[in-house]
Amino acid sequence: MTDRKAETLGAILRKNGVSRRGFLKFCTTTASLMALPPSWVPTLALALEQARRPSVIWLSFQECTGCTESLTRSHSPSLESLIFDYISLDYHHTLQVASGTAAEAAREQAMHENAGKYLLVVDGSIPLGNPGYSTIAGISNLQMLKETAKGAAAIVAVGNCAAFGGLPKANPNPTGAVSVSDIITDKPIINVSGCPPIPVVITGVLAHYLTFGKLPELDQYNRPKVFFGTSIHDRCYRRPFYDKGLFASTFDDEGAKKGWCLYKLGCKGPMTYNACATAKWNQGTSWPVESGHGCLGCSEPDFWDAGGFYNALSIPIGDVSRNTAYAGAAGLVLGAAAAGLNRKTKAEAVRNHGKVSIDDLEKPS
Amino acid sequence: MIEPMDFLLWVRGSLFDVAVTVFVIGIIIRFFEILSLGRSKDLAEAKGTEFVPGIKTIITRTLPEQGTFKRQPLTIIAGYVFHVGLLVSLVLFIPHIELFRQTFGFGWPGLPNPIVDAAAVLGIVGLLAALWNRITNPVMKILTDNEDYLVWVLTFLPMITGYLAYHRMVNPYPLILGLHILSIELLMVFFPFTKLMHTFTLFLARWYNGAMSGRRGVES
Incomplete structure (x- = not known):
């Protein structure tokens, strides 16, 4: 164990049958993933080879x-x-x-x-x-x-x-x-x-x-x-459909089959910052949006509490339909009460409505 | 300091519930108030009908009036450009339609984003022109009070933050989306208690104007 620890990474990789070519390919991939310029690849390779x-x-x-x-x-x-x-x-x-x-x-x-x-x-x-x-x-x-x-x-x-x-x-x-x-x-x-x-x-x-x-x-x-550093939305290959206003409305409609934008199906790509769209998953096979499911926003804080996974990002977290209905009912009750008060005020005004004749006005006060 | 994502969750969560509650209750109460108070009874003998002049005024007050157009072209042009731009970007942008669909259970087709974007720009330009007109035109300046500036700001903020959010010009995105939603919530809270209510009462008001004039036998 102690001996192996002293060995450099390069030596260990060679012992395990990893070719120089394969190692450099890894370094190149890693460098590009980290947005390092190509000139950094030899530095990366050297550092990794010599790393304890x-x-x-x-x-x-x-x-x-x-x-x-x-x-x-x-x-x-x-x-x-x-x-x-x-x-x-x-x-x-x-x-x-x-x-x-x-x-x-x-x-x-x-x-x-x-x-x-x-x-x-x-x-x-x-x-x-x-x-x-x-x-x-x-x-x-x-x-x-x-x-x-x-x-x-x-x-x-x-x-x-x-x-x-x-x-x-x-x-x-x-x-x-x-x-x-x-x-x-x-x-x-x-x-x-x-x-x-x-x-x-x-x-x-x-x-x-x-x-x-x-x-x-x-x-x-x-x-x-x-x-x-960049959002899923900014790197999404389905982004042109978002811009054109072409959206899938269900998971099996014509839009879904044509690979249109998944915003309406709850994709949280616009608010999510991660590398899925470029790095992909399973050795570059695919990623959630490519497989037809919206982004859940899993790299963001508290994404579990950010509203329904299948609700569009523009939809509030609470039950807006129920809130509107309750507020509407409360408004009707309060409004009716206000109308009742107004009725009273008006009735009073009518009761107090006095008729004035020319003679009344000409009377000395 | 509040984190952008916490902020977004807050404005999409409890704050939106508060804003919707104030907005809906406020509007309904205002309508009850207007309709139940009504107008005081006109004891004078009617010199004409109410219905036809009422309808007619709804139409004529919606179209630009020639005299005004000649004297104050900017008032008319900025007014139309702003209102059309606002309406298109409000009710034909797909993320907005999704919110309506969630609330009321039905939606309608939207427009492609670049068209909505153009409408939003027109709306913003129209609103800026309207402000310019208010400040530089002596008549408009006299007619303008603090409430006018307040509702101008309340209307401008959602439009500019929406534009910035759509074009992702502010990083991180949750911050600008949160600000956009917050500005809408401000608008919703102030809406029933300011002249923003004209959104819902304009046809009613025009009807009243036309009907009252009709009853008195004068043109409106």
Whole structure:
């Protein structure tokens, strides 16, 4: 284990039968994904080849394992997954769950040996309501996060739950779930949001860290700008249909068959910033909009509470039809009451209406 | 600081419910008030009919009046350009139609976005011209009070933020979409209690004008 850790990434890749050509192809893809100019590819390749495998500790809290599934399965056996294998993943409790106390020991060892240098990857939100809602080896999520974050060089919050609270935080948030950045404020945190995030986005962020020794440029939600800098809508291949006013109204109408815009079917692409439209999923096979389903907005904070997934973005979150009906009924009652008052006022006016004759006016007062 | 997405969720959520409630209750109460108070009884003997002059005035007041056009062409042109632009971008833009469909259960076909976009530009230009006219024309300036400026701002904000949101000229998009919706909510809250009510009362008012004049036997 110690020997392999000393080996460079390049040596490990060659040992595993990855050709130089294949490696450079990966570097080129990664560079273009990160919007680096082509002249940076050799730098990237050199840096990655010489990189010692950084120690990575992966903590999973209130999550569904979807993020881990996305990373470990969908890209295997691509180069991305090799890169992932050849960081030193010293602790990942989902993958190590059968190891019990040995896994916890590995985490503590990695923390001591690489104090101040290891990368901490977190998926899942942290419950503040009751520590017992989610524990690992008897340690509450909050305690484990605080402990492990102390010696981390940086923290990568993977998935919407770790980045923003995600599904556990959705209204009414029974566990009092919060994101990593709600708890840890003194470490660089990079949010790789999505439900789950795109695998190459994670590997891209890690590659950036290996190459430059620091985190990439981040947006206001601490997401890497290279992947979350443009909206789904701006990069959507169905965008021309939006502009032409051609929309699918159901999932099986003529418009849907012709591949028209999915706005009316609830696509949240206009408000969502992610790389799906360019990076795509399953090794570039497709992505939600290409497969005929609108974007859910899964890389945005609180997307679970942003109204019906199948309601157009312009439709308010509340039941606007019911509210209008209630307000209408209330208006009728109040209006009728006002009319009743007016009737009284008018009747009074009629009662008080006095007739005045010319003689009355000429009387000296 | 409030995050753009939180802001968008807020204006699409509870704030919209508040705005709709005020808007609907306000409009209905205003109508009850107008109709139940009515006009005071005219005790004088009728010199003509009410119905035909009432209908006639609804039509004539909707078309540009020649004398006014000659004296104040900008008032007429800016007024028409603005109102047509506003109406087209309000009721023929597909995201807006989807909101109506969700509320009332029915919708209607919309126009392609570039046409709506052009209409919105006309609306904005018309509104700016109307403001220019109010400020520079001495007669208009005397006739203008603070409420006129208020409703001008309340109308202008949704149009300009809608334009910016559609063209995605402000980043991040949730911020400008949120501002657009917020400006509509402001408009909706003020609507029943300002002269914006003319949207619903204009034909009623024109009818009253025509009918009263008809009854007195004068032209309206």
